[in-house]
Amino acid sequence: MMAPVDAFRTVDRLRIEAEGLCVDYNGTVALYDAGLCLKSGCICGLVGMNGAGKSTLFKALMGFIRPSRGIIRINGLPVAKAQREQAVAYVPQSEGIDCSFPVSVWDVVMMGRYGSMNLLRIPRESDRAAVRHALERVELLDLRDRPIGSLSGGQRKRTFLARAIAQRASVLLLDEPFNGVDVRTEKLMAQLFLQFRDEGRTILISTHDLSHVRDFCDLVVLINKTVLAYGETSEVFTPENIAMTFGGLPPNLITGPASSEELD
Amino acid sequence: MNALLAMSTPMSWLMERLLEPLSHGFMVRALCVSALVGGVCGLLSCYMTLKGWALMGDAVSHAVLPGVVVAYALALPFSLGAFVFGVGSVALIGFVKQKSRVKEDAVIGLVFTGFFALGLVLASRTRSNIDLFHILFGNVLGISVADIQQTLLISTIVVVILVLLRRDLMLFCFDPTHARSIGINTGLLHYLLLSVLSLAAVAGLQTVGIILVVAMLVTPGATAYLLTDRFDRMTWLAILSSVVSSLLGVYISYWSDSSTAGCIVLVQTGLFLIAFLFAPRYGIFKSRSLPAMTASKD
Ligand SMILES: Nc1ncnc2c1ncn2[C@@H]1O[C@H](COP(=O)(O)OP(=O)(O)O)[C@@H](O)[C@H]1O
Numbered sequence A: 001m002m003a004p005v006d007a008f009r010t011v012d013r014l015r016i017e018a019e020g021l022c023v024d025y026n027g028t029v030a031l032y033d034a035g036l037c038l039k040s041g042c043i044c045g046l047v048g049m050n051g052a053g054k055s056t057l058f059k060a061l062m063g064f065i066r067p068s069r070g071i072i073r074i075n076g077l078p079v080a081k082a083q084r085e086q087a088v089a090y091v092p093q094s095e096g097i098d099c100s101f102p103v104s105v106w107d108v109v110m111m112g113r114y115g116s117m118n119l120l121r122i123p124r125e126s127d128r129a130a131v132r133h134a135l136e137r138v139e140l141l142d143l144r145d146r147p148i149g150s151l152s153g154g155q156r157k158r159t160f161l162a163r164a165i166a167q168r169a170s171v172l173l174l175d176e177p178f179n180g181v182d183v184r185t186e187k188l189m190a191q192l193f194l195q196f197r198d199e200g201r202t203i204l205i206s207t208h209d210l211s212h213v214r215d216f217c218d219l220v221v222l223i224n225k226t227v228l229a230y231g232e233t234s235e236v237f238t239p240e241n242i243a244m245t246f247g248g249l250p251p252n253l254i255t256g257p258a259s260s261e262e263l264d
Numbered sequence B: 001m002n003a004l005l006a007m008s009t010p011m012s013w014l015m016e017r018l019l020e021p022l023s024h025g026f027m028v029r030a031l032c033v034s035a036l037v038g039g040v041c042g043l044l045s046c047y048m049t050l051k052g053w054a055l056m057g058d059a060v061s062h063a064v065l066p067g068v069v070v071a072y073a074l075a076l077p078f079s080l081g082a083f084v085f086g087v088g089s090v091a092l093i094g095f096v097k098q099k100s101r102v103k104e105d106a107v108i109g110l111v112f113t114g115f116f117a118l119g120l121v122l123a124s125r126t127r128s129n130i131d132l133f134h135i136l137f138g139n140v141l142g143i144s145v146a147d148i149q150q151t152l153l154i155s156t157i158v159v160v161i162l163v164l165l166r167r168d169l170m171l172f173c174f175d176p177t178h179a180r181s182i183g184i185n186t187g188l189l190h191y192l193l194l195s196v197l198s199l200a201a202v203a204g205l206q207t208v209g210i211i212l213v214v215a216m217l218v219t220p221g222a223t224a225y226l227l228t229d230r231f232d233r234m235t236w237l238a239i240l241s242s243v244v245s246s247l248l249g250v251y252i253s254y255w256s257d258s259s260t261a262g263c264i265v266l267v268q269t270g271l272f273l274i275a276f277l278f279a280p281r282y283g284i285f286k287s288r289s290l291p292a293m294t295a296s297k298d
């Protein structure tokens, strides 16, 4: 049942395919004609202003919002099918969970295994091993019996990351995972993401910290309601493109001397 | 019974007090039914309190009234009518919430009072002398064999669903987003849990009546929630406190010749109060020696 970790690499098909996505909330357009295409074994940064539609793109990829137009495939499958195969793990921007819920760190990470268990969700030895392994990787094994409500924000983020690891998904969708996380945890998470990539997983991360993109993203998607630029970080992540993404203006207007007054 | 022996020690005095009611068939039936319903509602109450559906429980239990009246008038099993109206109210609440800008708690409040008022009017208009008092406040001491059978059937269905899906339902209460992302049908779970709530409300109104059934669906879960940080332990504690309340309540009601429903719910409230004051970790007078959070291994 459980694929060995190396297996993420052997299948060299496209992990995430999105084409011509349009999403609107009761008539207000949040995304139009957005698309991206990610192979196995890469980290892709998703960069854009607040309200640019990053979270919306994640939700559309997860099938939580129905796009009015466009196609989405994950591992070559429709989203619902890919989810049933435990192919996608999603960590939302704010988990929106009740922190006083009576579950321990161990219980939460075990939830990553539910999809691979039988109807009664009785854990087998392999499930326990996967949970232990995931907790080790995020350095939370010592806190496994702590109630979820007693964790710090960073520890909670790591718990949900461990759940995604335990799920053994080949595609990770992480919406602003570095929010409210201290430097040490940030480093740990960045290292983990690089390991995930080397294991052949595909990671889409939205972030506001542009240094993250330079440090560990192979690809970058700049969005503002649509994909403004997309490609290898070294080629696409230029000052002009960044200015365009955050200023909403074409780069020549920003760099050109004629328009400097207009900007102020 | 030897009166001399019976009075000789406090222990045997207590034994006699406990055993005497059991010589009456109606008391045996009342104790069994109350304990069963208490256990079932206690289990469900964990999900209700964790999901924040206490008000929903109140709504569903009130909304079944017209169903009960109509079922009596048509000589159908009352639980059938109650279930139909319970689920109907839930569906209507969902529909009105979706189609209007009125906030959810207001929608719940207006839908269930509307149903309840309809039930009152119907009850006062039907010729058959259904005892409104018994529906509203329960009549477990006078429960009929047919009603026991219905309660048994309903309880079995509820327990089977809750036991089979206990992990999925817990995940659904805790993190529905994750549940969806691993391919669990959360829409189905949502309506299943609401249907189970309707069923449990129908079972509960047998013992404590429509007005107080929400206590059965909330208090044991709330009590257990104060006592533990583990979900499994919480369910056991809720069931235990609920069953104990039911048995004790029926006894107290017998000896004090007072409302059974009132006694059961008062015991539940009393247990909650004890937990509220003295729970080791979350009580008002929590013991200082305990660390803030559990560090013990399981
Ligand atoms: N549930 C919603 N209903 C209506 N509008 C929404 C909703 N969620 C997001 N939006 C709008 O869609 C746009 C994109 O939002 P979002 O995807 O959350 O942006 P980001 O994550 O990039 O900050 C924003 O203009 C926001 O106001």
Ligand SMILES: [Mg+2]
Binding pocket: A054, A055, A056, A093, A175
């Ligand atoms: Mg966002």
